[in-house]
Amino acid sequence: MTRPLVMGVLNVTPDSFSDGGLWLDPDAAVAHARELADSGADIIDVGGESTRPGAGRVALEDELHRTLPVIEALARAGLTVSVDTMRAEVARRAVAAGAAYINDVSGGLADPDMASVAAEAAGSGCDVIVMHWRGHSADMQQRAVYGDVTADVIAELSDRVGAFTAAGVPAERIILDPGLGFAKSFEHNWRLIATLPTLMALGHRVIVGTSRKGFLGAVGRPEGHPRPPRERDVATAVTSAYLSDFGVWGVRVHDVPSTVDALDVAQALRAAREASAATPARRAED
Ligand code: PMM
Numbered sequence: 196m197t198r199p200l201v202m203g204v205l206n207v208t209p210d211s212f213s214d215g216g217l218w219l220d221p222d223a224a225v226a227h228a229r230e231l232a233d234s235g236a237d238i239i240d241v242g243g244e245s246t247r248p249g250a251g252r253v254a255l256e257d258e259l260h261r262t263l264p265v266i267e268a269l270a271r272a273g274l275t276v277s278v279d280t281m282r283a284e285v286a287r288r289a290v291a292a293g294a295a296y297i298n299d300v301s302g303g304l305a306d307p308d309m310a311s312v313a314a315e316a317a318g319s320g321c322d323v324i325v326m327h328w329r330g331h332s333a334d335m336q337q338r339a340v341y342g343d344v345t346a347d348v349i350a351e352l353s354d355r356v357g358a359f360t361a362a363g364v365p366a367e368r369i370i371l372d373p374g375l376g377f378a379k380s381f382e383h384n385w386r387l388i389a390t391l392p393t394l395m396a397l398g399h400r401v402i403v404g405t406s407r408k409g410f411l412g413a414v415g416r417p418e419g420h421p422r423p424p425r426e427r428d429v430a431t432a433v434t435s436a437y438l439s440d441f442g443v444w445g446v447r448v449h450d451v452p453s454t455v456d457a458l459d460v461a462q463a464l465r466a467a468r469e470a471s472a473a474t475p476a477r478r479a480e481d
Contacts, residue, residue: 196465198458199439202277202447203228203236204406207261212247213407213424213449224265225272232274235455238296240447241266241289242279246300246377250332258285267292277324283308290316296370298324300377302355305331310362317368324402325355327374338378345390348373349397356399370400370444376408384410388434391441400444405434407449432457440465 207224209216218224228239243261244253262278262285269276270293277296278289283306286297290312297316302325303309313323327348329338341347352371360366373387373394387394388405395401405411411430412421422430428450435446436457448454 196442196462198462199435199443200237200402200445201235201451201454201458202238202240202402202445203231203234203451204447204449205231205239205241205265206245207241207243207265208245208253210247210250211242211245213427215245219261221264221268225268228265228269228274229272231451234451236451238275238277238445239269240277240279240296240298241269241294242298243285244280246332248332248336248376252331255282255284258282259288263288263292266294270294281305281309283312286316287312290319290321294321296322296324298326300326300372300374301328302326302352302374303358304328304355310359310364313359313368314363317364322368322370323359323364324370324372325352325359326372327352327355327377329378335378339380339383341383344379344383344386345393348387349394352394353397356397366399370402371397372402372404375403375405376410379410381410381413384408388438391438391443395441395443402445402447403434403438403443404447405438406431406447428453436461 205218205224205228206214207218209219218227231239241262243258266276266278266289276294277298278286278294279298280286281299281301297313299309329335356369359369375384407424407427411427416422431448432453435454438446439458439461446454
């Protein structure tokens with residue numbers, strides 16, 4: 196089992212929950228992307244719209260203006276880029292500018308044209324990440340109501356896969372994401388992590404984003420006093436390493452060095468486990 200790919204987050208927004216405003220300037224964004232890649236990020240995920248709980252929509256023109264120059268510069272520099280967008284028009288222009296992945300957190304629900312844009316992009320080798328989503332950030336937490344969260348997320352994602360394949364996206368171009376933090380309670384997020392093999396059994400590649408999310412901040416802390424987002428990178432690295440044991444295809448993180456370290460250690464442990472299974476330890480002779 197190889198280690199998962201690491202997707203480094205590059206939010207070109209004024210208001211993302213953990214890095215809003217840091218990379219709004221295109222030069223700062225490109226420099227940060229290079230840092231992410233130098234520390235081991237395999238893909239740079241460029242987003243121009245914050246999806247933090249409660250966030251409003253950004254105008255199409257603003258989203259294009261924030262993301263396209265950065266995507267163009269990164270693709271020109273030879274980096275592998277994904278575009279984090281719910282808008283078909285942004286996805287289409289980003290792919291033309293060199294993005295190799297469309298990362299749609301709405302799984303095609305926010306924009307009826309996304310599936311056909313993804314189908315066209317698939318023709319030029321572009322993959323699409325289809326995330327579980329139930330509605331825009333302004334009120335998404337009110338939709339965190341499930342019978343069995345794993346079964347419900349799988350059923351809803353399967354419907355989305357059906358919509359993308361019906362539009363002409365080959366199934367092998369579709370990567371699934373359980374959408375941690377999007378219309379999910381603390382318990383829902385942990386349960387989705389623990390039961391991830393059930394989602395993986397659908398046969399698609401799977402990517403998971405735990406990075407700096409609220410459910411990590413709450414662990415081990417008194418109620419109402421979570422760890423602040425930028426102090427959640429150790430927790431993020433631990434969950435990424437745990438997920439790597441399931442064989443996930445990718446993890447999406449803000450702090451690349453800590454997660455790469457954790458993934459390398461998890462990989463070394465797996466190799467040692469396999470080696471010991473092949474040659475079990477002998478009892479010391481006395
Ligand atoms: N989470 C955020 C944004 N985009 N994309 C995918 N595929 N999976 C996620 O979990 C995800 C995402 C949350 O916002 P952030 O950019 O501030 O982490």
